Amino acid sequence: MQHFVLEQALNYLIDQGDADIGSLNGKTIYFALDDLPLTLNFICTNNRIFVTTDTSSNADVDIKLKSNVFLSLLQGEEISDLLKQDKIIIHGDVKTAQLLVDLLKSAQIDFEEILSQYTGDVIANQIGNIARNLKGSSNTLNSPIEAIKDGLTSLLISPSKSKLYKNKNT
């Protein structure tokens, strides 16, 4: 369910004009963290991003790394350095991978918190993070309040937060 939050945040960014996915359009990027049960496809299409857990179709670029390496990447570590140290595996165009990382960086999402969802339960913080990222907009259509309501709705209706459903295709 965390990928829903990620998808919302990324598309919000694109809608606000704070991110340009022009060069990513038409690309599907497979993203896997080795040490967590987290594999995602970022499908960049129709000027938006879908983040799905369905990774059955072939992607244009494959990125595999450990979660701590991912966090260091977001903190400014260079892909090229990580590649040299064999800390990240990329199949396909490295530039496309770089564009995705840049996008994730600019989303200013607290990934540490999001990743902790896969090992613990920190729903309240997550809501705080959505709020932090979305505040300050005057757009009444896809407004922050609406986005927060959507985020809350997803949390309320999904018992997938419980250990019972964890790691399933929810």
Added chain:
Amino acid sequence: MENTTHFGFKDVATEDKQGLVRGVFDSVASKYDLMNDVLSFGAHRLWKRYTVASSNVKTGDKVLDIAGGTGDLAIEFRKKAGESGKVILSDINAAMLAEGRRNLTNKGVFGVEFIQLNAENLPFESNSFDCVSIAFGLRNVTDKDQALREMHRILKPGGCLLVLEFSKTDNELLSQAYDFYSFNIMPKLGGIIADDEESYQYLAESIRQHPDQETLKNMVLDAGFSFCEYHNLTGGIVALHKGIKA
């Protein structure tokens, strides 16, 4: 019997199903919203809200809501697509569509188009919509595969399909409670509030006959979608399938 299909737990001639389903929704149309709130304890509003939030619909998008009934999804899509977008509320049933029109007018929502259509045969050009949704409608459609192929056809590349539908919970306790509720309480409430126990008996039965999460996911992929994932809501009582056309 050849050329038969399910109508709830009954087998009926394929060509008869559409008329029988029409009978159900003709009968429940005027009490439909009230019944939804009562029967789902209001949860259907959250399920629908989550569906629209998952759509990634943006300002200017073209959206078709199929089997849209009283228009709950269309109202939310209208907010997202804005003035420059286009939202079509469609349903096979004139009485439900009329309720939809009334409901939107009462809520001050304008600019939505209304079209009476059958999900199996969509009167639109290929590659023309950014998003197509169907909420609690697919199980009533006679040829679901054909309907899904049509939805795929009219979506643009990168377009998103949303199917919100009752599904299967894998929690034994929840499943038993839900069975008891839907077969013993739901039809009775339908009798009391909408004066139509039989229609609500059909609704309970049709929910049980609907494909489970994995089966529906494969149907979506077979219809031509490149990606499909589902999210279980309320423990799998309801599931949202999201398909993306490459």
